[in-house]
């Protein structure tokens with residue numbers, strides 16, 4: 001019951017909550033320890049115990065298991081920061097930079113990672129011969145797919161939408177120089193009825209809501225391609241397993 005409620009918390013809040021629980025346990029331990037081991041206790045050892053305990057229980061308390069590494073390095077990073085008297089303005093600067101690149105990881109649960117060239121080449125196969133078609137990349141990141149599709153025969157317009165500030169700026173400049181167009185637009189506000197080929201590489205989180213939008217807006221004969229993330233409970237028209245290193249799966253939904 002408690003675990004279910006914890007899982008609903010934003011990941012970062014849950015992570016800090018777990019660190020706090022471990023800190024309380026450690027405080028209790030340090031209060032009781034003098035009965036067994038004579039103080040003082042080394043700070044480095046206490047920080048290491050905090051890091052190890054937090055890493056060990058995070059997965060059990062509902063954080064994705066790979067977060068154990070983040071949990072391990074949070075206390076160690078803070079401790080090292082204090083030791084070297086790290087200027088907090090740097091931390092603020094780094095946070096701002098990370099936010100400008102990954103802001104959608106917090107709001108939409110979609111971080112930035114990029115489509116590889118094998119997948120991009122596979123996208124070419126969705127272009128029908130001898131008819132002009134339009135392409136849209138929902139959350140276009142740095143604009144690589146938009147530029148690539150803009151250069152293909154029979155693609156009359158290749159667009160991307162992006163809301164994270166730094167990827168948007170990069171993509172805007174890149175498409176201006178090499179073809180296609182990027183818009184600073186929330187993908188939920190796009191008009192999908194304009195596009196023949198719509199591509200997305202997002203995360204499991206937005207897929208059910210995105211399917212509603214696709215059903216309402218995309219035209220018969222158009223195609224939606226999702227890299228890696230299937231739409232729950234909807235059978236794709238086709239599934240393509242690519243032979244790249246990460247063994248990309250494309251879920252294809254023909255409208």
Ligand SMILES: C[S@@+](CC[C@H](N)C(=O)[O-])C[C@H]1O[C@@H](n2cnc3c(N)ncnc32)[C@H](O)[C@@H]1O
Nearest residue numbers: 104110113114115139140141163164186187201
């Ligand atoms: C996994 S990346 C994929 C980037 C690019 N499509 C590619 O395949 O190389 C997902 C991108 O979607 C963007 N994104 C997430 N939610 C969005 C939204 N609601 N509107 C616009 N972009 C969004 C993120 O900022 C991120 O750049």
